[in-house]
Amino acid sequence: MSSCLITAGATRNPVDAIRYLSAHASGRTGVTVAGSLDEHGISAHLLGSGEALLRQQLSAHPAVRTEEYRSTRDLMSRMKAWVTAHPTGGVVHSAAVGDYEAVTRASKIKSGASELSLTLRPTPKILDHLRGWGLTGPLVSFKAASPETTDAQLIDIARAQLDRSGSDLVFANIIGRTTAGVYLVEAHQSRTFDQRGDAISALVRWLQARLA
Numbered sequence: 001m002s003s004c005l006i007t008a009g010a011t012r013n014p015v016d017a018i019r020y021l022s023a024h025a026s027g028r029t030g031v032t033v034a035g036s037l038d039e040h041g042i043s044a045h046l047l048g049s050g051e052a053l054l055r056q057q058l059s060a061h062p063a064v065r066t067e068e069y070r071s072t073r074d075l076m077s078r079m080k081a082w083v084t085a086h087p088t089g090g091v092v093h094s095a096a097v098g099d100y101e102a103v104t105r106a107s108k109i110k111s112g113a114s115e116l117s118l119t120l121r122p123t124p125k126i127l128d129h130l131r132g133w134g135l136t137g138p139l140v141s142f143k144a145a146s147p148e149t150t151d152a153q154l155i156d157i158a159r160a161q162l163d164r165s166g167s168d169l170v171f172a173n174i175i176g177r178t179t180a181g182v183y184l185v186e187a188h189q190s191r192t193f194d195q196r197g198d199a200i201s202a203l204v205r206w207l208q209a210r211l212a
Helices: 028-039 050-057 072-085 151-165 196-211
Strands: 003-008 043-048 065-068 090-093 100-102 120-122 139-145 169-174 182-185 190-193
Touching: 003 028, 003 072, 003 196, 028 043, 028 050, 028 196, 043 050, 043 072, 050 065, 072 090, 090 196, 139 151, 139 196, 151 169, 151 182, 151 190, 169 196, 182 196, 190 196
Parallel strands: 003 043, 003 090, 043 065, 090 139, 139 169
Antiparallel strands: 100 120, 169 182, 182 190
């Protein structure tokens, strides 16, 4: 049976023992993709945040295998392990991965300070490592561009991501337009969808054709 790894939700990069840096990402799209692939006989492995996995538990797809991640580095380690074991499988990397992490403190930062400064350092760019880990199967990555981005610029940004990462397809949208104006961008063509659900359905069909 063909297999596919789907990442969903947002990373939580620790600031101290109880606080973290994260993003607004529920994992809804990744959970939907995993369920749709399962319906079409593709073995789906959902690597999700706690919120994404809770959403999965409420879905009608108990056969989807699940695994939880926390920080960017934790997600990277788990993705590398899966790709190493399934180099010809597909990867749909929809998780909102934190680009920065704090130089963490071992204990809780005290409350009440009038001002607090954090030192941040960049995290590894997971997407750019997948082909280097031996992945030969189809790779789908996601891109959410800043609100001032035009549609033409979005396509250019997605194509640059294709070239940089070895992705075969980029699911792209502009922040603030998450439910409409979604693009599926390949090297030689791009398609736009008025509804996000239609773009997800087209993505699943694209994967089916390559993982059959």
